[in-house]
Amino acid sequence: MSAVAHGHDDHHGELHNPMEPTRQEQIVMNRFGLWLFCFSEVFLFAALLAARFYLWRDPDVGALRPDLPQAPALIFTCVLLVSSFFMNRAEVAAANEDRATFNFSMASTFVMGLIFLVGVIVLEWGVGGETHILPTSGAFGAVFFAMTGMHAIHVITGLIFVAIVWRNGNLGNYSREDHWGVEACAIYWHFVDLVWIFFYPAIYLIGLAVHIPIH
Amino acid sequence: MSDHSHPEKAGSAIDRNVYRKGFNTFLVLAVLTVVEYFVGLWFPSAVLLILLAIAKAALVLNIFMGITKLWRGGDHH
Numbered sequence: 358m359s360a361v362a363h364g365h366d367d368h369h370g371e372l373h374n375p376m377e378p379t380r381q382e383q384i385v386m387n388r389f390g391l392w393l394f395c396f397s398e399v400f401l402f403a404a405l406l407a408a409r410f411y412l413w414r415d416p417d418v419g420a421l422r423p424d425l426p427q428a429p430a431l432i433f434t435c436v437l438l439v440s441s442f443f444m445n446r447a448e449v450a451a452a453n454e455d456r457a458t459f460n461f462s463m464a465s466t467f468v469m470g471l472i473f474l475v476g477v478i479v480l481e482w483g484v485g486g487e488t489h490i491l492p493t494s495g496a497f498g499a500v501f502f503a504m505t506g507m508h509a510i511h512v513i514t515g516l517i518f519v520a521i522v523w524r525n526g527n528l529g530n531y532s533r534e535d536h537w538g539v540e541a542c543a544i545y546w547h548f549v550d551l552v553w554i555f556f557y558p559a560i561y562l563i564g565l566a567v568h569i570p571i572h
Numbered sequence: 573m574s575d576h577s578h579p580e581k582a583g584s585a586i587d588r589n590v591y592r593k594g595f596n597t598f599l600v601l602a603v604l605t606v607v608e609y610f611v612g613l614w615f616p617s618a619v620l621l622i623l624l625a626i627a628k629a630a631l632v633l634n635i636f637m638g639i640t641k642l643w644r645g646g647d648h649h
Contacts, residue, residue, distance in 0.1 A: 392639075392642060427613065431609050438602060439598070442594060453587050455587070551629055551633065554629050558608060558612060558621040558622070562608065562609070562613075562621055563612070563618045563621050563622075
């Protein structure tokens with residue numbers, strides 16, 4: 358007798374092959390895989406943090422940091438935080454089939470993420486404006502651009518992810534029972550926020566501020 | 573999302589509580605971020621700043637990312 362014949366009737370009235378995972382089991386595996394991916398990313402960002410604490414220090418003074426403008430960093434950190442709030446709201450809305458809230462929240466997440474990205478590139482990197490530090494400004498410059506650059510790449514991929522999920526939501530691809538796409542997008546976006554939670558104090562707040570000559 | 577939305581469900585007290593939980597978490601994170609900023613400027617203690625970052629990370633991991641779903645399964649909303 359075939360495996361299908363041994364199967365049981367699922368809630369859609371179709372025979373389920375017991376050898377194949379159900380949708381719920383599939384989501385559990387997907388979730389585990391995504392968390393493993395995030396865990397592997399932790400090593401990358403932890404290495405950048407280790408480089409920051411190793412290279413930005415003085416044997417006599419202790420931890421150092423480049424003297425960077427504080428206000429934009431705080432504002433953009435808050436913008437990223439607001440985007441995380443809207444992402445969470447979008448996930449809850451998807452779980453409740455609240456399409457209006459989902460659309461507004463995904464749009465807000467996208468816009469806030471874009472503001473953060475442009476803010477880092479224009480104000481923090483000084484592209485097209487006043488330059489505070491360059492990638493060639495010794496260990497400070499190299500580490501600063503490695504940390505913010507790697508994070509910015511993740512923000513860009515997150516924005517693409519948000520745009521795709523937003524579009525799929527509008528096409529009616531998510532339901533109360535199955536909105537894994539939204540959940541995955543939310544986990545990834547919050548992970549990007551989580552990384553910045555550690556990068557922000559490491560870059561802007563911890564240590565004695567020193568002026569970095571631009572060359 | 574499917575087209576057959578449930579407005580009565582979307583506006584229920586349970587959903588408002590879940591939305592409120594996300595908003596309250598956001599408020600706590602915002603306050604901790606501002607505290608972090610002033611600690612960094614006025615009382616630059618690396619240990620305190622790292623503790624604040626860990627507290628914020630724990631909130632994001634638990635409430636926004638729903639890490640407990642890994643061992644509990646299901647939907648945390």
